Amino acid sequence: MGYQPKYPASxxxxxxxxxxxxxxxxxxxxxxxxFDKLNPFTLRxxxxxxxxxxxxxxxxxxxxxxxDSLMTPSEDEPFSNYGLLAQDAALxxxxxxxxxxxxxxxxxxxGSPVLAQDVKHSFDTLMSxxxxxxxxxxxxxxxxxxxxxxxxxxxxxxxxxxELHMIIGQLPVFSRAWGKGKPFDQVVTEPPIASGxxxxxxxxxxxxxxxxxxxxxxxxxxxxxKGMFNYGTVNYQYFKDKLGEEESLKAGMLDALEESxxxxxxxxxxxxxxxxxxxxxxxxxxxxxxxxxxxxxNLRQARFTDARVRQALALxxxxxxxxxxxxxxxxxxTQSYFQNSDDLxxxxxxxxxxxxxxxxxxxxxxxxxxxxxxxxxxxSTGDTADGLRRNLVRAQALLREAGWVYRxxxxxxxxxxxxxxxxxxxxxSSETVLAPYARNLGKLGISLQYRLRDASxxxxxxxxxxxxxxxSLQGGSSSPGNELFxxxxxxxxxxxxxxxxxxxxxxxxxxxxxxxxxxxxxxSLAAAARILDRYLLHQxxxxxxxxxxxxxxxxxxxxxxxxxxxxxxxxxxxxxxxMWWIDPxxxx
Numbered sequence: 001m002g003y004q005p006k007y008p009a010s011x012x013x014x015x016x017x018x019x020x021x022x023x024x025x026x027x028x029x030x031x032x033x034x035f036d037k038l039n040p041f042t043l044r045x046x047x048x049x050x051x052x053x054x055x056x057x058x059x060x061x062x063x064x065x066x067x068d069s070l071m072t073p074s075e076d077e078p079f080s081n082y083g084l085l086a087q088d089a090a091l092x093x094x095x096x097x098x099x100x101x102x103x104x105x106x107x108x109x110x111g112s113p114v115l116a117q118d119v120k121h122s123f124d125t126l127m128s129x130x131x132x133x134x135x136x137x138x139x140x141x142x143x144x145x146x147x148x149x150x151x152x153x154x155x156x157x158x159x160x161x162x163e164l165h166m167i168i169g170q171l172p173v174f175s176r177a178w179g180k181g182k183p184f185d186q187v188v189t190e191p192p193i194a195s196g197x198x199x200x201x202x203x204x205x206x207x208x209x210x211x212x213x214x215x216x217x218x219x220x221x222x223x224x225x226k227g228m229f230n231y232g233t234v235n236y237q238y239f240k241d242k243l244g245e246e247e248s249l250k251a252g253m254l255d256a257l258e259e260s261x262x263x264x265x266x267x268x269x270x271x272x273x274x275x276x277x278x279x280x281x282x283x284x285x286x287x288x289x290x291x292x293x294x295x296x297x298n299l300r301q302a303r304f305t306d307a308r309v310r311q312a313l314a315l316x317x318x319x320x321x322x323x324x325x326x327x328x329x330x331x332x333x334t335q336s337y338f339q340n341s342d343d344l345x346x347x348x349x350x351x352x353x354x355x356x357x358x359x360x361x362x363x364x365x366x367x368x369x370x371x372x373x374x375x376x377x378x379x380s381t382g383d384t385a386d387g388l389r390r391n392l393v394r395a396q397a398l399l400r401e402a403g404w405v406y407r408x409x410x411x412x413x414x415x416x417x418x419x420x421x422x423x424x425x426x427x428x429s430s431e432t433v434l435a436p437y438a439r440n441l442g443k444l445g446i447s448l449q450y451r452l453r454d455a456s457x458x459x460x461x462x463x464x465x466x467x468x469x470x471x472s473l474q475g476g477s478s479s480p481g482n483e484l485f486x487x488x489x490x491x492x493x494x495x496x497x498x499x500x501x502x503x504x505x506x507x508x509x510x511x512x513x514x515x516x517x518x519x520x521x522x523x524s525l526a527a528a529a530r531i532l533d534r535y536l537l538h539q540x541x542x543x544x545x546x547x548x549x550x551x552x553x554x555x556x557x558x559x560x561x562x563x564x565x566x567x568x569x570x571x572x573x574x575x576x577x578x579m580w581w582i583d584p585x586x587x588x
Contacts, residue, residue, distance in 0.1 A: 007082065048200075085100075089169065107216070122171060280555055292472075293334055303413065303419065363508045438450065463497045
């Protein structure tokens with residue numbers, strides 16, 4: 001993406017892996033909730049963890065165990081792709097098509113060769129209505145997939161797009177034989193026929209799933225897979241809540257657990273096995289782009305369409321108190337949709353390049369009307385005793401301006417309807433964060449009612465946009481592009497199952513997204529991302545929450561991982577699968 005890739009053609013492995021890591025051993029991990037399908041690409045149902053994809057949350061294939069993609073990114077660069085299923089990629093001089101030549105060694109788990117016809121089948125299937133909507137949004141500018149011959153396939157583009165040749169390389173490929181010709185949305189419990197390092201070995205729906213490493217994995221010695229996917233089996237046990245996972249770890253039933261609650265990490269990760277050294281606690285710092293984690297309101301409801309109401313909701317969130325009393329100072333405040341990507345985050349001053357982009361907008365006046373004053377920063381209560389009170393007084397004034405009045409014990413609109421906000425949560429750990437927020441909102445006359453529900457039910461409601469407020473994560477890519485259409489584009493606002501939970505629909509945003517995906521180089525892309533970030537922040541679409549500055553992982557002492565250099569794009573969960581290994585001399 002506009003720079004020289006880090007690794008030369010002669011590289012033998014990524015720097016962040018141990019190429020000599022031993023293979024074998026059984027890894028047991030946990031998952032929350034339940035699952036009811038083995039097809040991660042359809043919208044209905046909940047796929048088993050370990051697949052690496054979901055229909056409304058597309059991620060890179062390297063985070064999963066079953067599917068290989070045409071190319072794979074490195075984790076220590078903003079965005080560079082290297083060959084996996086494709087041994088060669090040729091971008092046309094006019095940049096309107098790219099042709100991939102498949103590696104002749106590539107084999108599916110049933111032993112059949114990976115052919116161009118399978119690649120086309122995978123693309124056509126994922127772009128159909130039988131798959132989730134994210135894929136259609138992500139690859140919207142691809143016109144067609146054309147089989148050149150058995151081992152060559154060409155993707156034709158509708159228009160020039162600076163990253164399209166990169167993101168089509170992320171296409172997960174599966175065999176035409178998967179499902180035996182059934183409509184794709186009816187392929188539910190049939191194990192995938194794919195070319196990845198693992199196959200599904202055992203399934204107990206809703207309770208557990210075991211993946212077995214393929215002894216015949218065709219890519220084991222490729223530079224992009226050397227030293228990776230080292231376990232003989234990976235087993236996931238499902239639990240109804242996080243406390244059950246913690247107790248199972250302390251009882252020795254799990255090999256590792258990534259903890260998201262700092263309160264739990266500090267107070268509960270103790271006991272005999274930690275004292276003896278059988279279990280080890282590690283805090284791994286990172287600089288991974290984290291995006292905007294926040295509380296998103298549903299703009300499809302008229303009561304949330306006024307930005308003053310949304311800003312008032314954000315003023316009631318007291319991060320400073322939470323960080324001091326619950327997070328032990330280990331959280332950072334989210335201030336950007338591209339948090340931790342320094343060149344993508346909006347700055348206090350508008351650069352000359354940003355100003356040129358703003359001046360060139362067709363919707364320039366709308367941009368200027370909606371971006372006034374200084375760059376918004378999340379409200380802080382600071383060190384003063386009256387910090388929260390000051391923020392709530394300001395919130396009260398904004399609500400009054402928006403037509404809301406406090407009467408008979410509640411904040412009410414002109415029709416007398418009280419402002420009651422429902423929020424579903426899948427884990428009790430969220431309650432400790434939401435309880436103080438609910439108290440603060442209560443001082444404004446707003447009732448926040450949060451309920452513990454099954455994760456699959458929450459997903460279904462979010463897919464249907466049947467919610468008031470939801471915990472949301474948007475943005476966050478180190479090289480943003482086509483995925484932003486699904487996050488913020490007007491078209492995705494009405495597409496059930498999209499990532500645009502809020503229902504954002506704004507011609508200014510649509511225009512900026514086009515500029516981002518058309519950016520010819522990193523410098524231009526970064527400038528466009530900064531004006532998008534600035535515009536989004538001024539709209540107060542979400543209440544910014546916080547981000548983790550490190551990963552908290554407790555694990556058996558015989559698990560090993562590379563020490564340095566840690567990749568900048570490190571994801572703890574995927575690294576545990578891709579980069580760690582079991583030391584056979586230490587496992588008894």
